[in-house]
Amino acid sequence: MKREEKFDVVVAGGGPSGIMAAIAAARSGAKTMLVERYGFLGGMATNALVGPLQTFHAGEKQIAKGLGEEAIQRLKKIGGTPGHVKDMIGFVPTVTPVDVEKLKFVYQEMVEESGVHLQLHTVVTGVQLGTDSNLEALHLYNKSGHFQVEGKAFVDCTGDGDVVHYSGVPYEKGRPKDGLAQPMSMMFRMGKVDLEQVKAYMKENVDDFVLADEWEDAPFVAVSGFFKLVEKGKKDGNLKVERDRVLFFELPNEGEISVNMTRVIRYDATDGQALSQAEVISRRQVMEVVQFLQEYIPGFKESILINCGTQIGVRESRRIIGEYILTGEDLINGKKFEDCIALGSYPIDIHAPDGDELNVIEMEPGTIYDIPYRSILNNKVRNLLVAGRCLSATHEALASARVTPTAMLVGQAAGTAAAMAAKAGVLPREVDIKSLQESLRKQGCYLSENEVEES
Template identity: 75%
Template sequence: MTDFDHYDVVVAGGGPSGIMAAVAAAREGAKTLLIERYGFLGGMATNALVGPLQTFHAGENQIAFGLAEEAIQRLKKIGGTPGHVKDMIGFVPTITPVDVEKLKYVYQEMVEESGAELLLHTVVTGVEVTEQSDLKALHLYNKSGAFQVSGHVFIDCTGDGDVVAQSDVPFEKGRKKDGLAQPMSMMFRLGRVDLAKVKQYMIDYPDEFVLAEGWEEVPFVAVSGFFDLVKQGKDNGDFNVARDRVLFFELPAEGEVTVNMTRVIRYDATDGNALSRAEVISRQQVMEVVAFLQKYIPGCEDAVLINCGTQIGVRESRRTLGKYQLTGEDVVKGRTFDDVIAPGSYPIDIHSPDGDELNVLKMEPGTIYHIPYRSILNDYRKNLLSAGRCLSAEHEALASARVTPTAMLVGQAAGTAGAVAAKQQCLPEEVDIQEIQALLKARGCFLGETVHHD
């Protein structure tokens, strides 16, 4: 192992939270390194085709701004998204369809322009700890071999809490009663879909779908339904996946949709053998789903499989046990915190860990909840922050806070905090939260000042 450079802020994981953490830290003047295991950035949205992004809004009001909104505006300029459009299903106020290849480019350019250094095809293999029990360095591996990087602040944005686990910081996995996490899904792109035919069927049989009021006028097709046809497929033995509906969303490219219908239950995304098996099962399911859609679903008769995700989509794995654990009650009741770093508004959306159900705890329309700074801090490695999907939250709360726009907001806050801590040569917990909040607001972020109370 050879020594590498020292950084003010080291970010592990180039998903939505990691990208925003690195860009935020670098723009605040911190010498920043972003580490990503794939050859591109974007996390679940690009490597697992998880889309559309949802949601940037609470009711009629947009709440996700800052770097998250900058990314969407950059993407819009190059034809990679129509922006935020009404959700035909009505699950959330708006959805944001994206062209994942163009999104990869936008994320890459934001990181490059910020001055942050980027290491792709690089994985974290271990950590080094100081005598004071803080992190001193990350052990890394890529095509050049094994090496290490040291830093003042480290931010775990791996999604799976890999650095948290390697650092012996306590964490939880899954729901309380049995430790089972939400299922994994292999999403895929389908081309040559006759969306006019799909929409006409929805007009003819509206009771077969989950639909928002005024859905007929929505320009981008979103489908949650075909319940009778799914039942027919199951009865005939043509559809055996643990799913109760067809779920797909129109993409920016004509005739293309992103399909979310596979479901691999009872597998742990942090277990190497289980993850390998889940990948195999999910691709088998993809072929079954494609055949089912072609045979049963109007508008999909001539559809073609374009591509699957680079990896299976993971909804939930490790969750850090931080200074504060965000609760399901916090989410549903729109709870406020003085140390707020980001707003959230997505419903609690739990795909059953052991069945085919989708369990939703809806909030009052327009409800906003706060994500507190303490939910990315911990008492064990005090210079390690946890942002994105591995922040400190209960199983139920993570079912809301895990989504891409929220992860981007939390990532920007973590990067900002890391940069301030490095500049002041102190621990992240010692930074004045009001200074972090002021910086976020100065950078265009909304911190959910107006919320629904109990």
């Protein structure tokens, strides 16, 4: 196997957490490689059209800043987002609609400008462990063939914990009672939607929707409802998808929306055959949902399907068993940790692994919880950190911590820590937590509610 040059930090996965991990590591002075399997960056937000991004806020306070906020401001300058706007549904304080093509470009520019060695169209096929059980190299494959990249510190941001799996780090999947994970969904975009007609129907049928207070003031349309029409479609035999509502969000371009209505249950995203079948099922569901929307939902008669995600959207797969496992109770109680590296506030949003329900575990509005450094560390391969949805959390806690703004914050912390460890010649767990926290604060990140209040 061909051996490539050695890096200080190697980040696997170019999704929101991996992008921020790589940029943070490179800006901290570490020689950094970012490995991504597609020909573009963005992860679920771009390859699966998962949007809008939500949420950067806890109540009236913006808790997610740092590199993630820098990306949004750059995107705003080129007309790729209106920024953070009120959520019409009221599920979260704000949502951030994005033009995914412009987001791909912004992520690419940030990575390139930071001096990251970007390796696209490349997948992880295995690892090389040393006699001390730490990672020495990743085995990779692309059009040039198999090769190996050495590093001092590694960050798994693959979403599915692929490096974790190859390294033998213990992990969990799904809910405790049966291992079933949250369902996968194929997101898709539609155009030529008459949103004025949609809003007119909502005004006349308010009880058939989940709506925020003063929802009519929201600048972008978000819909969770049409329950009666969904029920009618099911009774007519024209909607068989395991969904109880119409769910879509307006995009920055006029008349365009992002639809989240497909649901593939009981399939494992880390099983190659199961993932293949899920893709086939989901695209069949897209066509069914599009026809249903066009025939049943006001404002959709002249609408068109623009595109589906490059891949099906995955909510949950592998989660490491780390030095600390974040729990649902931690989130609900707004637990604080001395080794906090990021703040979160998204509700515990569990799409039933075996049905059509959307289960939300109530949190007090504005609740802010800490994510501890220990939840991205493990006790087996000690120079491997994780970020994104494979962090150490229970099934319930991951249902909140998995979202894009939080993933970007954790990624930024993981990349910073990896760079500090590599430069000092120590293991990530030996990095001084106070120094790490100070570095994150200098990068514009908030690590306590008091800091947010002072902003």
